[in-house]
Amino acid sequence: MHFGPHLLLATLEGLVTSAVLALTALGLSLVFGVMRVVNVAHGEFFMLGAVLAWAITSAIGGHPALGFLAALVLAPLIVGAIALVAERLVLRRLNYNPEATIVATIGMLYIIQQLALTFYGPEARPVQPPFSYRILLPWFGYSGYKLSVIAASALLLIGTWLVLTRTKIGLIMRATQYDSETAQAFGIPVGRVYGGVFALGAMLAAVAGVLIVPISQAHYLMGQDPLLLSFIVVIIGGLGSLRGTVVAAVLIGMSDGIISMFFSPTLAKIIATLLVAMVLVFRPQGLFGTQAR
Amino acid sequence: MSEASPAKAYALHFGVIALLFVSSFLLPEYYHGLLARIMVLAVFAMGYNMLFGYVGLLSLGHAMFFAAGLYGAGLAVIQLGWSVPAAFAAGLACGVVLSLVIGLLALRTTGVAFMIVTMMFAQVFYLVILYFSVWTGGDQGMVVPQPARVLTFGATALDLTNPTVRYMSALSLFSLALLVTLAIVRSRYGRVLVAIRENEERTKMLGYDTFSNKLAAVIVSGTICAASGAAYALLFGYVGSNFASVQYSILPLLWVLLGGAATTLGPLLGTLFMYYVIDVTSGYTSAYLLIVGIALILLVLFFPKGILGTARQRWLGWLP
Numbered sequence: 001m002h003f004g005p006h007l008l009l010a011t012l013e014g015l016v017t018s019a020v021l022a023l024t025a026l027g028l029s030l031v032f033g034v035m036r037v038v039n040v041a042h043g044e045f046f047m048l049g050a051v052l053a054w055a056i057t058s059a060i061g062g063h064p065a066l067g068f069l070a071a072l073v074l075a076p077l078i079v080g081a082i083a084l085v086a087e088r089l090v091l092r093r094l095n096y097n098p099e100a101t102i103v104a105t106i107g108m109l110y111i112i113q114q115l116a117l118t119f120y121g122p123e124a125r126p127v128q129p130p131f132s133y134r135i136l137l138p139w140f141g142y143s144g145y146k147l148s149v150i151a152a153s154a155l156l157l158i159g160t161w162l163v164l165t166r167t168k169i170g171l172i173m174r175a176t177q178y179d180s181e182t183a184q185a186f187g188i189p190v191g192r193v194y195g196g197v198f199a200l201g202a203m204l205a206a207v208a209g210v211l212i213v214p215i216s217q218a219h220y221l222m223g224q225d226p227l228l229l230s231f232i233v234v235i236i237g238g239l240g241s242l243r244g245t246v247v248a249a250v251l252i253g254m255s256d257g258i259i260s261m262f263f264s265p266t267l268a269k270i271i272a273t274l275l276v277a278m279v280l281v282f283r284p285q286g287l288f289g290t291q292a293r
Numbered sequence: 294m295s296e297a298s299p300a301k302a303y304a305l306h307f308g309v310i311a312l313l314f315v316s317s318f319l320l321p322e323y324y325h326g327l328l329a330r331i332m333v334l335a336v337f338a339m340g341y342n343m344l345f346g347y348v349g350l351l352s353l354g355h356a357m358f359f360a361a362g363l364y365g366a367g368l369a370v371i372q373l374g375w376s377v378p379a380a381f382a383a384g385l386a387c388g389v390v391l392s393l394v395i396g397l398l399a400l401r402t403t404g405v406a407f408m409i410v411t412m413m414f415a416q417v418f419y420l421v422i423l424y425f426s427v428w429t430g431g432d433q434g435m436v437v438p439q440p441a442r443v444l445t446f447g448a449t450a451l452d453l454t455n456p457t458v459r460y461m462s463a464l465s466l467f468s469l470a471l472l473v474t475l476a477i478v479r480s481r482y483g484r485v486l487v488a489i490r491e492n493e494e495r496t497k498m499l500g501y502d503t504f505s506n507k508l509a510a511v512i513v514s515g516t517i518c519a520a521s522g523a524a525y526a527l528l529f530g531y532v533g534s535n536f537a538s539v540q541y542s543i544l545p546l547l548w549v550l551l552g553g554a555a556t557t558l559g560p561l562l563g564t565l566f567m568y569y570v571i572d573v574t575s576g577y578t579s580a581y582l583l584i585v586g587i588a589l590i591l592l593v594l595f596f597p598k599g600i601l602g603t604a605r606q607r608w609l610g611w612l613p
Binding site for chain 1: 351353398399401402404405406408409410412413414416417420421423424539543546550580581582583585586587588589590592593594597
């Protein structure tokens with residue numbers, strides 16, 4: 001292949017990565033923004049989404065689209081419920097103290113990972129895409145499913161944005177983020193908002209996990225990479241900034257796709273991680289962030 | 294921290310060291326080897342505690358300091374054919390340089406950002422090890438051959454693969470690290486660090502340069518961790534990239550939290566206890582990560598001061 005088509009392929013692959021990353025990072029950013037909790041177990045919710053998608057599709061059978069749609073609805077709900085229970089049992093009792101919650105979510109990470117290993121096993125398992133249409137470009141055929149992942153992610157992001165800016169739920173969330181004590185004084189049930197936000201964040205990660213399974217198989221350790229990349233996106237994008245999160249996800253996903261294709265995936269990760277650490281060191285509010293912390 | 298009886302504190306620490314020395318002759322073979330490993334890893338935990346316990350800086354990247362010592366010493370022995378003391382020094386030097394650089398960069402941030410930055414630098418370090426797999430062996434790691442692990446002083450040769458020599462070397466390193474930590478903690482400098490932990494603004498107003506004090510703490514902490522890593526490479530003969538992974542940044546945090554942060558003997562107690570729990574439970578189940586996870590959550594929920602921290606609060610106010 002010539003350079004042009006090669007670059008196009010790398011760009012498409014990068015966009016798929018960006019789409020999944022934006023969803024995962026948005027969940028992390030919401031939880032971090034509203035609750036001031038760094039959820040280290042976020043990658044495990046992503047993994048749970050993927051693993052549950054495998055379990056649900058293999059339980060249902062029939063046409064692949066049937067099982068996949070069921071997984072797309074059920075897996076995030078289950079993960080959201082798990083997150084809600086974890087929030088009630090652990091995070092709330094810690095009073096959302098930043099350092100204590102980090103240690104606690106590290107604990108959750110290990111528990112979820114071990115349970116996945118015990119009940120699901122160490123092997124990576126594939127899930128059939130709901131449809132196997134290939135779009136024929138002049139130079140190569142490209143998976144229609146991957147393109148639909150980009151579209152689905154865009155729809156979900158727009159949906160989240162509408163909820164945050166146009167609905168009462170979004171208003172309550174923003175009020176809580178802005179000043180939780182005053183919000184409490186105005187009768188907003190801050191505790192319930194926190195529970196809901198934590199579950200919502202986990203569900204976004206789970207949706208991303210379900211979307212990725214037909215492309216890269218479900219594996220119990222698959223949560224590590226998206227966790228780190230999501231941190232990177234959230235930091236570059238700036239806290240609680242939806243626009244920043246999307247821009248940063250596209251930036252990171254594309255550069256990851258392109259550098260990995262032309263050089264090596266490890267080198268791409270080294271460069272991205274180092275750059276972001278430097279951003280955090282020299283510009284802690286992020287590239288698009290408005291509030292300093 | 295009452296100042297009533299320094300003699301009592303020193304007696305306790307020398308007592309622990311003496312106990313470990315006597316244990317060498319009493320323990321069955323299996324626990325003898327295990328305890329040597331625990332002592333080396335407890336040094337890692339002590340290095341971590343220096344920063345986390347006494348300065349209150351929660352780092353999620355200390356695996357890189359351990360790995361700097363591990364690879365510094367391991368590569369010097371394997372690739373350059375250096376002698377054991379020179380390799381140990383190389384490991385230490387790597388730790389000093391790395392912690393200086395990381396300290397200068399990461400200390401510009403505070404709180405949550407500090408944790409994430411240290412975690413990212415550690416991840417870069419880990420990926421670099423994988424990237425240069427030609428020299429580092431990548432995720433396979435390297436084995437330090439037995440002939441390279443012999444310490445020669447003129448006519449006498451000390452074979453570090455011999456269990457007794459290994460135990461005594463681990464004990465020497467452990468004792469040294471323990472006494473250094475004790476001395477630092479009891480010194481004027483140690484009290485400045487605690488003051489920074491309790492209220493950095495006020496410490497600054499009292500005229501202390503908090504940045505350089507914290508930087509020094511990062512370097513001391515990183516160097517102790519590197520010493521542990523270098524000793525691990527030379528005593529146990531294995532250098533692997535999993536020691537640089539996030540998990541090895543989290544383990545010392547767990548050990549310190551369990552034993553009691555900001556206590557000199559807490560890291561040893563935490564490491565010992567956790568290893569023992571894993572050792573016992575792995576007889577029944579392979580799910581030791583589950584135990585680690587549950588332990589972390591229960592500790593942070595119900596026992597945030599750890600074993601020795603609680604003991605100090607309730608009964609033993611004089612504990613350093």
